[in-house]
Amino acid sequence: GESVGLHLPTLSVQEGDNSIINCAYSNSASDYFIWYKQESGKGPQFIIDIRSNMDKRQxxxxTVLLNKTVKHLSLQIAATQPGDSAVYFCAENLGAGNMLTFGGGTRLMVKP
Amino acid sequence: EPEVTQTPSHQVTQMGQEVILRCVPISNHLYFYWYRQILGQKVEFLVSFYNNEISEKSEIFDDQFSVERPDGSNFTLKIRSTKLEDSAMYFCASSYRGNQPQHFGDGTRLSIL
Known part of the structure; x- marks a missing residue:
């Protein structure tokens, strides 16, 4: 079946640097995408969303970028802070019942 | 900021027993969802609920599962006869409209012994 996937399971960045987290999706009919942040022991926290009629949202x-041609989604975090350390998930919304299909997650580690 | 609240935070149950997980969605939201996350795996959709009926359900959501909105504030997930493989974090989420951000609670950790 079609699914959302992530290229990198772990991303380590220096505090103050920019981070880019990538996500590939395979269902071209998906029309709404969301990035979530999940800290240990907590539920997914909404960060930003984008609809398929847009290619960038800040x-x-x-910043979230959507490239429908190659079915690619990215999350850019500027001036990464220690508090940004978490697992980041992309999710796509396809179904009429608004089912979200989540990717496997990328762990972002911020080094002080 | 309004939030989704879930109780209990941790539930330990014997295999074969019934369990009810409770959620209070954000008050003006109209769409409600349950997801689960088995340790180390992806978040998986279980069911969506709108206007007092199920909108969509996954193949995980079999006859052992049911959802209910018993009053104007609570949204529950019931598992009738729990199995070991039901052990997971269960997340409730809600959204104001269908194709809008879903906001999640902090989950109930269900442990089946």
Whole structure:
């Protein structure tokens, strides 16, 4: 079946650097994508979303890029801070019931 | 900021027993969801619920599972006869509209002995 996947299981960056987390999706009919952050012992926390009629969306220190041609999604975090250390998931929304399909997650580690 | 709350945070149950996991979604949200995450694996969709009925369910959500919104604030997931493989974190989520961000609670860790 089709699924959302991540290229890198672990990303280690220096505090203050920019981080880029990537996600590949295979279902071209998906029309809505969300990035979540999950800290240890907590539920997924919404970061930013993007719809398929857009290719870029910016939030506070975060930017999501969507490339529908190659079915690729990325999350950019500017000036990464220790508090950004967590597992990051991309998720796609395809079904009429708004089922989210999650990727496997990337662990971001920020070195002070 | 409004949040989704889940109780209990940890539930330990004997195999074969019934368990009910409880959730209070964000108050003005209309769509409700359950997901689960087995240790070390992806978050998996179980079921979505809108207007007092199931909108969509995954193949995980078999006859042993049921959901209910017994009043205006609670949303529950019941597993009738638990199996060892039901051990996981169970997350409740809600959204105001269907194709909008789903906000998650911090989960219930279900341990089946």
């Amino acid at each position: 939030g506070q220190r975060v």
